Amino acid sequence: MLEVKNIETLYGLVMALRGVSLKLEEGKITAILGANGAGKSTIIKTIMGMIEDQPDKGTILLDDKTIAHKDTEWIVRQGLAYVPEGRQVFDELTVQENLMMGAYTRRGPTVRQDLTRVYGLFPRLSERARQLAGTLSGGEQQMLAMGRALMMRPRIMFLDEPSLGLSPLLVREIFATIARINQEDGTTILLVEQNAAMALGVCHHGYVMENGRFVLAGTPAELLADEDVREFYLGIKSEVSVKGFQRYKRKKRWR
Amino acid sequence: MFFQLIASGVAIGATYALMALAMVIIYKTSEVLNFAQGDMAMLSAFIAFMLLTSQGLGFATAFALALAFAFFLGAFLEFAFLRRAKEPTVLGLIIITLGLEMVIYGLASWKWGGDQKDFPFPVSDFETYNLGGGVVMSQLNLVTLAVALALMLMLFLFFSYTKVGVAMKATQQNESAARLMGIRVNRVLMLTWGISSVVGAAAAFLIAPTDTLDPNLMWTPQLKGFSAAVLGGMTSLPGAVGGGFLLGVIENLFGGYVSVEFKSVVAFAVIVLVLCFKPSGLFAKHYVRKV
Numbered sequence: 001m002l003e004v005k006n007i008e009t010l011y012g013l014v015m016a017l018r019g020v021s022l023k024l025e026e027g028k029i030t031a032i033l034g035a036n037g038a039g040k041s042t043i044i045k046t047i048m049g050m051i052e053d054q055p056d057k058g059t060i061l062l063d064d065k066t067i068a069h070k071d072t073e074w075i076v077r078q079g080l081a082y083v084p085e086g087r088q089v090f091d092e093l094t095v096q097e098n099l100m101m102g103a104y105t106r107r108g109p110t111v112r113q114d115l116t117r118v119y120g121l122f123p124r125l126s127e128r129a130r131q132l133a134g135t136l137s138g139g140e141q142q143m144l145a146m147g148r149a150l151m152m153r154p155r156i157m158f159l160d161e162p163s164l165g166l167s168p169l170l171v172r173e174i175f176a177t178i179a180r181i182n183q184e185d186g187t188t189i190l191l192v193e194q195n196a197a198m199a200l201g202v203c204h205h206g207y208v209m210e211n212g213r214f215v216l217a218g219t220p221a222e223l224l225a226d227e228d229v230r231e232f233y234l235g236i237k238s239e240v241s242v243k244g245f246q247r248y249k250r251k252k253r254w255r
Numbered sequence: 256m257f258f259q260l261i262a263s264g265v266a267i268g269a270t271y272a273l274m275a276l277a278m279v280i281i282y283k284t285s286e287v288l289n290f291a292q293g294d295m296a297m298l299s300a301f302i303a304f305m306l307l308t309s310q311g312l313g314f315a316t317a318f319a320l321a322l323a324f325a326f327f328l329g330a331f332l333e334f335a336f337l338r339r340a341k342e343p344t345v346l347g348l349i350i351i352t353l354g355l356e357m358v359i360y361g362l363a364s365w366k367w368g369g370d371q372k373d374f375p376f377p378v379s380d381f382e383t384y385n386l387g388g389g390v391v392m393s394q395l396n397l398v399t400l401a402v403a404l405a406l407m408l409m410l411f412l413f414f415s416y417t418k419v420g421v422a423m424k425a426t427q428q429n430e431s432a433a434r435l436m437g438i439r440v441n442r443v444l445m446l447t448w449g450i451s452s453v454v455g456a457a458a459a460f461l462i463a464p465t466d467t468l469d470p471n472l473m474w475t476p477q478l479k480g481f482s483a484a485v486l487g488g489m490t491s492l493p494g495a496v497g498g499g500f501l502l503g504v505i506e507n508l509f510g511g512y513v514s515v516e517f518k519s520v521v522a523f524a525v526i527v528l529v530l531c532f533k534p535s536g537l538f539a540k541h542y543v544r545k546v
Contacts, residue, residue, distance in 0.1 A: 050431065076437040088432040090425045101425050104418065105437040152437070 001026045001188065002047070002080075002156055007058030007068075009039075009046045016042040017055070018212040024156060024190060029182050031191040031199040033223075033233055034209035040192040041085055042212075044158045048082050049075050077105055081154035085161050087141040089148070091134030095125055098133050098144055102151030111151070118147040121177055139170040146174075150181065156188045157181070163195045171195065175202050196233035200224055208233070258390050260511040261504055266396035268503020269403035273458035274473075274480025275487060275495035276410065280451040283427045283490050284444060287348045291332070291355040292455050293477030298359050299325035299456035300374065300463050300472060301367055307375050314377045318460060322453050329452025330445045337448075338441065363470045376464035399461045406457055407496055410450075414492065423447060475519065479506075482522040486529050488536020497538045 002024040009017040016039045024030055034040045046055050049072045060068040067075055076082075081102075090098050099118060103111045119126035122143040128136065133144055142162055149157055159178065163171040179202045182189050193199035200206060200220040208216040208229060216226065223229050230236045274292070281289045289295075303321035306312045312320070336351055337343070380395040414420040426433040426443045434440055455473075462476050483502045487494025502525060510518035529536065 048435070050434075072431075072434040073437050073439050076435060082435050084432065084435065088429055088435075090428045090432065092428055093421065093425060097421050097425075100418070101422065101433075101436045101438070104422055148436070 001063070003061040003064075004043070004047065005059045005061070007043075007046055007055040007060065009042055009051060009054045010056050011042075011051075016212055017046065019058070020209075020212070020214060022207065022214075024188050025205065026188055027182070027186045028204040029178070029189045029191060029202055031193060031203035031206045031220075032209055033193060033196045033199060033206060033229075035194065038209045039212040040209055041160050044082060044160055044190065044192060047075075048072055048080065048158070076152070079152075079155035080158070081149040081152045081156070082158045083145045083149045083160060083162065085164065087138075087145040089133040089136075089141050089144050092132055094130050095133055095136070095144060096129045098148050099125075099151050102148035105152065110153075114151055114153065118150050121150070121180070122147055139166050139174075142166060142170075142174060143177075146177070146181075150185075154187060156190065159189060159191045161192060161194065163193060163198060171198055175199075178202055196229070256389070256511065257508075258388055260507045262386070262390045262392055263396065264504035264507030265500055266392065266400050266503070267507065268483075268500035269400050270458050270462050270476060270499075271479045271483045271502050272496045272499025273403055273406065273454055273461070274476050275483035275499045276407070276492060277451045277455035277458065278480055278484045279487070279489060279492060279495040280447055280454065282484070283492075284423070284447045285337075285348065286345050287337070287352065288481075289451070290349065290352045290477075291359060292352075292451070292480070293473030294356050294359040294363070294470075295325070295328055295332070295452050296455035296459035296477075297470060297473040298363055299328065299452070300459040300468060301363055303460060304367075304372065304374055304463075304468055314375075321460070322456055325452045325456035326449040329448035329450070332452075333445045333448035338444070360470055367470070369469060371467035371469045374463035374468040376460075378464075380465060395464060402457065402461060406454060410454070410492065419443075419446070479522050482526045485526050486536060487538045491536065491538055494536055494538035498536070501537070 004020060004022040006019050006021055007017055008015060008019055020039070020043055022030075022043070032040050032043065042051070045051050047060055049067070049070050053069075055068060059066055062078055062080075067078065090101065093101070099115060103114065119129075124140055125143055125147055128140065133141065136144060146159070146162070162174050162178065166174065175198050178189060178191065181187055191199055191203060200223060203220055206218060206220055206223045207214045208223065216223065216229065218226075224234075277292055277296070278289060281287060281292070299321050302324045303317050306317035306320055307314070310317075332355055336355060337348055340347055340351060376395070378394045378398045380393050382394040383391050384394070384397065385391055414424060422433065422438045423443050423446065425436065426438060426440055430440055433443070458476065458480070459473055463472060466472060479502060480499070483498035484495050485498070486502055487496070487498030502522060505525065506518055506521045509521045
């Protein structure tokens, strides 16, 4: 499966990833939590070869073969699909055309089957099959971006902030679908999220990221039990003064 | 008189529409205005001329080969020059096309000379048909119109129903997302240039018999095509077609009723007016992005 070893990624002179190692387990959901600018998306973009000449150091192995410094188009054909942050659907193509673009590298009757399956997963998309993608709501565009990635029949699917800008109800629906895709197709999923509660609810393994490094890793149960995660990611305050207001701010302990 | 002017305007407009289409196809993918468009077409017309006269090939073979040449010429120019630009800006790429224009012009002048030649064509400009209502169209006009319409229909079908055509549109809209679909963006760009060059060459084959063949052949049609494209909003293929026909008709009406001397100025007046009053073009039905 996919293994990332000690990668360092630079944006010009700024170091966004400071030595990140990560191993995806086949058929499991892995989540990366972290605040804005922690470097979560950069990990995926580096793996997908979307940042030119990066990673600066380190290796990315898919089935023990290196895929670092290859073209995005080539990496996609190895069965890696990326649902980008901010959906990135093709605004002026219809919903169905968008989905068919997901199957661009494939041919044959299985494509039709997958189209029916995606419409089954997201019935809202089938109602709007002939509509231009740009006219969809944010939630529908997220579904479309996920459906489009599913049309590739990926081995590994990267999801970048699928909850961004969606209503709580819709977020729950999207995460339920993510779990379903993982169970039914056995797709390995790497999830990048700020919504820690939702992400820890579906994943099998989680990492916490800060300033371009992983600071904590473990099963969701371990992470949920961690005091720092509870306070800084789940917003559950643990220390309250006798008078009922917070007297000091807790410091994170992992640095 | 009025209907006659409109009819011949439509016939002329068909060639403008083709040139406009050729420019828009490239502009849409890369926002590059291809100033070499006209001369690429001119070179293809010279190739057809050479195949017809010195090689003595039949019309069908000669034109097919020249169109194939046009396709490879467009793809080659993209591959060999535009893609080589390091950290390209739109302006830089436009300057490259200007350079290409001069190189091609120079090559054609050197190989075939600047003198005016007769371009052999299977249909005549002098054989006319009376279409009723006092409207007379030459055989050439009718063929021009038919070929142009057929090409437009083919382009429409290609962009709407083929996987590659839709992938080209997808690349135009969001290049990085297109890469994520596994679309080889560089190949799409090359193909874009090839197709655009073929459309331009078809226009040149239709224009050459009305005029004489020399290296300046496509200079005016390119400018007309450009104004037609602006009229249609620069990014819309149906807009370019509509703009081309409209420009042909406006120009002819102006020539017929106002002044023949200033007929060719109309195109530029149209550019200025459109840019002043409706910069998005008359036919732009652009989807407005949600902010």
